[in-house]
Amino acid sequence: MSLKTTYNRLLASAALGALLLTTGATAKDGHASGKEAGATAAKPELGTFGFDTKGMDTSVAPGDDFYAYANGVWAKNTQIPADKSNYGMFTALADLSQERTRAILDVAKGDPDSMIGRAYSSYLDGATVEAKGLAPITPWLNKIRSVEKSGLAALLAEADRSGVQHFFGGYVGQDDKNPDVYIYTMFQGGIGMPDRDFYLKDSERNTKLQAAYLQHLENVLTLAGEGNAAARAKAIYDFEKQIATVHWDKNDSSDATKVYNKMTIAELAVAAPGFDWATFIRGIGVNEDSLLVSQPSAFTGEAKLIADAPIxxxxDMLIVRSLDGFSGVLPDAVAQEAFSFYGTALSGTPQMQERWKRAVDFTTGNLGEAVGQDYVAKYFPPETKAEMDKLVKNILAAMGRRIEGLSWMQPPTKMKAKQKLANFTTKIGYPDRWKDYGKLEIKADDLFGNAVRANQFAHDDNISRLGGPIRRWEWIMTPMTVNAYANFGMNEIVFPAAILQPPFFDPHADPAINYGGIGAVIGHEISHHFDDQGAKYDETGKLADWWTPEDVAAFEAAGKALIAQYDAYEILPGEKLDGKFTLGENIGDLAGLTVAYDAYKASLGGKEAPVIDGLTGDQRFFLGWAQVWRRNYREQNLAQRITTDPHAPSIQRTWVSRNLDPWYKAFQIKEGQNLYLAPEDRVRIW
Structure with a gap:
């Protein structure tokens, strides 16, 4: 996943994924396990060599469906828990991380001097939340009820700072064309469903979702004590649908070049008349004049719609956004209503998480690095970080050899690409410098207040970046996060502690499994810096033209072939992948697996890996890749991902191996099998 363009892309483009993509030790002489190939001093967590062979379905030919061959029995026998929309290796590790964090917080809640303990206690105390009812949020709702158009910009600024979503969002990040400077970036908003397509594309599924959302709007207004809720809900829905028509689609919104639009506040006021931009932008604390406006025409359209809409x-829209946004810290009736749409209707999840799980997520979501210090001390030994560092260096070296050997890249571009690779920063496990939460007030008996103050703290901290030096020590994920990401502006790759565990990484597993698992993840994140968007950033993290026209043409041709390959995948009846939208992640998977394979072979020092349990080293490598993508989805969740997730579903991510020649040799893939591609049709980029 990568950290650029819009805020959504920031949290989706370079992340390993789905949208968790989402393990610890590596390396003596290039071996992830620190042992000679096949030798283990201790038993791996999974199977005899780090892979769960019992989960395979060997009745399926690898060339017909490699995912089913590697994971079919696991998929058949694994039930999705009632409180989840999908379940796989990422969620299994996320559950483990949540349990471990709970143990830390259960100790902390007994200490009145512990900030994380007070935050956790405030969420666990459901009785107090119920007793207070809507009283904590009522003053804010009354502000909304009395606002006039003349005061709307100031109210939206207050909403922004408190974490209430409205017509547009923003964050302070690096200026893509001047990465040593921070700038405020704005992006489109204003809709309650996840993407414009849910409003605008006709399908039976969308018709049902629209009806469910309309009912949700009515229910929330009723919970807020508003009358005539059905008619008012319809008015909100119609307004949002108008907003959806001016939104950019997900492909344009993911294009780093298209979303780079620098303008002053005065220029924005001319481009998007009808809204008091100066009052809003100054109200959120931005005192600079230059902004980046990601989707200018959407802002023009939204400003007019806001100006024309009845106050x-x-x-009413802001009332709904407020209750939905704070639903987790309000009485159960509000929380359950929000979950009924966003959890059940959209994602198919039958049951809300237990309160302790939500309490853990609330605490880590607002005080992540305060919790992370205890988590790392208890669950992430220094040896794991050191071994992971060695494995990253092996993968980086393999990527360097790949760049050097490219036939389609011109020598000047190769030189710059190698400079970019040499300038990489790798972050493993946890930050070198922890966030200071000293200015945040947390009370054990004020859950709603804690949520508002935490949002305000995060907002103010983000805005305070303006005018200051780039905070190269910062992370956007906590150590407890089962994921990884690439940050284009920082030219960095980042691997939180929680992903550095089996099945991604096991110090006692066969090296082939580790290279196919965490090794391919490392390669995935490295290659994000060279994918369809990451390749637009040079060795300094600057959005710049540094490729020759010949390089661009060759790269785009390979990308088009990969787009066509993924466009052909029908995920649900009549619903196919968008190969263009998923291109960056598909390049990441293809390049990551390719580079990890090279690194694995290099680690053997010219020797053949031993056969283990009847499987060759190459077979184990590709099985290691397939194992990390074990995942079952609820249909609604899978359908939502087709529209909103830049990652392909797990089955298709596993199938990327069909582009690698060694996979054909390893499993004796033959022409006529479902996944077979003729050599000339196999996509080769890096």
């Missing part, structure tokens, strides 16, 4: 509809 009553704007008020």
């Amino acid at each position: 009553s509809v704007v008020r």
Whole structure:
């Protein structure tokens, strides 16, 4: 996943994924396990060599469906827990991380001097939340009820700072064309469903979702004590649908070049008349004049829609956004209503998480690095970080050899690509410098207040970056996060502690499994810096043209072939992948697996890996890749991902191996099998 363009892309583009993509030790002489190939001093966590062979379905030919061959029995026998929309290796590790964090917080809650203990206790105390009812949020709702158009910009600024979503969002990040400077970036908003397509694309599934969302709007207004809720809900929905029509689609919004639009506040006011931009932008604390506006025409359209809309509809929309946004810290009736749409209707999840799980997520979501210090001390030994560092260096070296050997890249571009690779920063496990939460007030008996103050703290901390030096020590994920990401502006790759565990990484597993698992993840994140968007950033992290026209043409041709390959995948009846939208992640998977394979072979020093349990080293490598993608989805969740997730589903991510020649040799893939590609049709990029 990568950290650029819009805020959504920031949290989706370079992340390993799905949208968790999402393990510890590596390396003596290039071996992830620190042992000679096949030798283990201790038993791996999974199977005899780090892979769960019992989960395979060997009745399926690898060339017909490699995912089913590697994971079919696991998929058949694994039930999705009632509180989840999908379940796989990422979620299994996320559950483990949540349990471990709970143990830390259960100790902390007994200490009145512990900030994380007070935050956790405030969420666990459901009785106090119920007793307070809507009283904590009522003053804010009353502000909304009384706002007029003349005061709307100031109110939205207050909403922004408190964490209430509205017509547009923003964050302070690096200026893509001047990465040593921070700038405020704005992006489109204003819709309650995850993407414009849910409003605008006709399908039976979308018709059902629209009806469910309309009912949700009515229910929330009713919970807020508003009358005539059905008619008012319809007015909100119609307003949001108008907003959806001016939104950019997900492909344009993911294009780093298209979303780079620098303008002053005065220029924005001319481009998007009808809204008091100066009052809003100054109100959120931005004192600089230059902004990046990701989707200018959407801002033009939204400003007009806001100006033309009855203030009553704007008020009602903000009431709904406020209750939905704070639903987790309000009485169960509000929390359950929000979950019924966003959890059940959208994702198919039958049951809300137990309160202790939500309490853990609340605490880590707001005080992640305060919790992370205890987590790392208890669950992430220094040896794991050191071994992971060695494995990263092996993968980086393999990527360097790949770049050097490219036939399609011109020598000047190769030189710059190698400079970019040499300038990489790798972050493993946890930050070198922890976030200071000293200015945040947390009370054990004020859950709603804690949520508002935490949002305000995070907002103010983000805005305070403006005018200051780039905070190269910062992370956007906590150590407890089962994921990884690439940050284009920082030219860095980042691997939180929680992903550095089996099945991704096991110090006692066969090296082939580790290279196919965490090794391919490392390669995935490295290659994000060279994918369809990451390749637009040079060795300094600057959005710049540094490729020759010949390089661009060759790269785009390979990308088009990969787009066509993924466009052909029908995920649900009549619903196919968008190969263009998923291109960056598909390049990441293809390049990551390719580079990890090279690194694995290099680690053997010219020797053949031993056969283990009847499987060759190459077979084990590809099985290691397939194992990390074990995942079952609820249909609604899978359908939502087709529209909103830049990652392909797990089955298709596993199938990327069909582009690698060694996979054909390893499993004797023959022409006529479902996944077979003729050599000339196999996509080769890096």
